[in-house]
Amino acid sequence: MIYKKVAFVNPPTIDDSPKMIRTFDCNTESKGNYLYQPYDFVLMSAKFREGYELIFVDCVADSISPKEALKKLKKEDPETFFIVVGENLFDSDTQFVEQVRAQHPESKIVVFGAPFVERWAQIKVRDYVDGILHNPLTFDPEKIVREREGLLSEEGFVSDEDKFLDPRRKAAREVNVGIPMHDLFLSRRYRWPFAESFKYTSVFISWGCPYSCSYCILNSFPNIYRSSNDVLNELEEIKKYGLREIYFADRSFGLPVETAKTILKGMIKRKFKFRWSSYFHPNQYDSELLRLMKKSGCHTIIVGIETQDFNQLKVFGRHQKGDKLKDLIRDCKKYGIKICGDFIFGLPNQTREEVEKTISFSRDVGIDYASFNIAAPLPGSVIKKAALDDGSLRNEDVHYDSLGKYNALGNGLMSGNELIELRNKAVRSFYLRPSYLVKRLLTIRSLQQFIIQFSEMISILKKASP
Numbered sequence: 487m488i489y490k491k492v493a494f495v496n497p498p499t500i501d502d503s504p505k506m507i508r509t510f511d512c513n514t515e516s517k518g519n520y521l522y523q524p525y526d527f528v529l530m531s532a533k534f535r536e537g538y539e540l541i542f543v544d545c546v547a548d549s550i551s552p553k554e555a556l557k558k559l560k561k562e563d564p565e566t567f568f569i570v571v572g573e574n575l576f577d578s579d580t581q582f583v584e585q586v587r588a589q590h591p592e593s594k595i596v597v598f599g600a601p602f603v604e605r606w607a608q609i610k611v612r613d614y615v616d617g618i619l620h621n622p623l624t625f626d627p628e629k630i631v632r633e634r635e636g637l638l639s640e641e642g643f644v645s646d647e648d649k650f651l652d653p654r655r656k657a658a659r660e661v662n663v664g665i666p667m668h669d670l671f672l673s674r675r676y677r678w679p680f681a682e683s684f685k686y687t688s689v690f691i692s693w694g695c696p697y698s699c700s701y702c703i704l705n706s707f708p709n710i711y712r713s714s715n716d717v718l719n720e721l722e723e724i725k726k727y728g729l730r731e732i733y734f735a736d737r738s739f740g741l742p743v744e745t746a747k748t749i750l751k752g753m754i755k756r757k758f759k760f761r762w763s764s765y766f767h768p769n770q771y772d773s774e775l776l777r778l779m780k781k782s783g784c785h786t787i788i789v790g791i792e793t794q795d796f797n798q799l800k801v802f803g804r805h806q807k808g809d810k811l812k813d814l815i816r817d818c819k820k821y822g823i824k825i826c827g828d829f830i831f832g833l834p835n836q837t838r839e840e841v842e843k844t845i846s847f848s849r850d851v852g853i854d855y856a857s858f859n860i861a862a863p864l865p866g867s868v869i870k871k872a873a874l875d876d877g878s879l880r881n882e883d884v885h886y887d888s889l890g891k892y893n894a895l896g897n898g899l900m901s902g903n904e905l906i907e908l909r910n911k912a913v914r915s916f917y918l919r920p921s922y923l924v925k926r927l928l929t930i931r932s933l934q935q936f937i938i939q940f941s942e943m944i945s946i947l948k949k950a951s952p
Contacts (some may be wrong), residue, residue, distance in 0.1 A: 528688050593613045597619070
């Protein structure tokens, strides 16, 4: 029996940001032509599988204006809204939330997103929302839908004690989520840049991150993982849709390692034959884990290399082992797993010379793709704290991301404009090598993969043009 209607809403974006990505831990404009499937909403949908009517309005993917969105929501008239809010578009996003409140005064409104790691953003919306979601796994949907008062202090919500700062948050915790409603999120408008086919879906084994890199927003998030049976049951359901491509959306695939290995062995035993990709911390390298990843269908991993000088990262709590990275790259080549390396420019005390060395390193280290990012003052990061302390940033200065389209924060040794120039130079120098282009063409497996990679290449280079 349906007793409540619930709406998931990804708000409209401003006109010149057509591919804005908003999640619990990220808010950035797509660096290419991709638009991630809204994987937080996918995961949350498992909570509303039985006893609810769930609707999803994605104003970004479907190019819906604020006026059109409000009209659609008025027609649907849900009792409860879950609305994601981004930091880059915090003002326009929260204005939209206020408009939803004015139009639906009796409905419950719950928001989530990267800004709410910090107290100022929590305070900003308290007058017109009923709750701020802390993570997509532990909240009680019945309590949210049936009760109105006191949501801000319930499990799964930011409370006055501020769960984002709770030192116990990194203790590993196992949960069972159930099976998300993947069929609601299979639009071809979603594009994962490393996929080999257009249609794909997203699956989590773990959520949050056990590591505590202080320049990253994830250092504020809890460390939660799902049981192997919970994930394998979900994969059985996905198989019924005829999907072949999966993005394991873990921020560091392979944790906990025994749970991950059990899932991979289950995928192999059940002959799912999925093709998949995921983020992977180089310190997670384990020869057996990598072998199981390949055998279960892994074709690409995204690795946070960050810089050519790993000693620079220790001050931020990232203890990266060079030998692990070398072994990982070597064995990925052996198994035919492609690697995308993530790099960061503009970390505190990083010089222009060091960035130039990192650009050269990206071409020589033996990776297949590269993503170049500008260090941004992310909520909860040491970069933002330092900028607030020295007066170069105010809390309300929120229009920063790793692409640097709107603003880039200099690090005292390089200006924001210099960092944008270096990022664009890195993109062109990595992707416009004739030998690289030939190599990429020789690895294409299908027409769909060619279209995906060609459109990404054009968009990446266009956004990196002088």
